[in-house]
Amino acid sequence: IQLTQSPSSLSASVGDRVTITCRASQDISTYLAWYQQKPGKAPKVLISAASNLQSGVPSKFSGSGSGTDFTLTISSLQPEDFATYYCQQLNNYPPTFGQGTKVEIK
C-alpha cells in the first residue's frame, strides 16, 4: 500500500493552522498513524487509528479521515512543532510510511 503525503514541505509561522494530507493507494479503513520526527531523533507517534491522540500528545494535534484520505492538523503551530511528519498504514504487511512532510519556519 502506497501512501502519498502532501505537501512534501511547507513554511509556516508560529500560530498558524497547518494541515497535512495523506492518501492511501487502497482502502485502509482507519488503520493509520501519524509520527513526528525531529532532526537526529527517533520518530514519535502522535495519533493512531486515524484520530486517536496518543497519551501525552498536546490537543493542538488532531487527525481525521478513513478509507483512503487522511489529514493531520496542528491548530496553532509552536516553535517545538517544526519537524518532519510521517503517516503510516497499519492495515497489512508490509507496513508503509508516507514520504514525509517537513514543516519549516517562515
Place this chain on the structure above:
Amino acid sequence: EVQLVESGGGLVEPGRSLRLSCTASGFTFGDYGVNWIRQAPGKGLEWVGFIGIKPYGGTTEYAASVKGRFTISRDDSKSIAYLQMNSLKTEDSAVYYCTRDNLAAPLLFDYWGQGTLVTVSS
C-alpha cells in the same frame, strides 16, 4: 520505563555482514514482538522486518528489499533482538531503529530506540 537500545552499527564494505542488537528493558521482553525500521540519510522511514513472540512460533516477516539477506532473531533470556545483515549493499546504509510491538495495535510503533548508524561503503 520502556527502553530500547540499538548497537552494533558501523562502517562495513559491500558484500560483508553485520549484526545489530536491540537491548530492551522496562518490560517483559518475551511478551512483545519487535520490528526493525531504517532511515537512509536524509530520506524517509522504511520498515525492515518483524519477529513475533515465541508462544506463536516467533514468526518473522521481512521487507522485499531485504528478504533472503537479513534475518531477525531474539534471545528472550537476555531481552535482546538481533538483526543479522548479510550481503550488504550500499543502499542498506541507514540509521536502524528497533521498535516494540503494540499489543492492542500491531504495527503501531510507539516505543523506539535511539538508532544505530550503518554505513556500507568501500
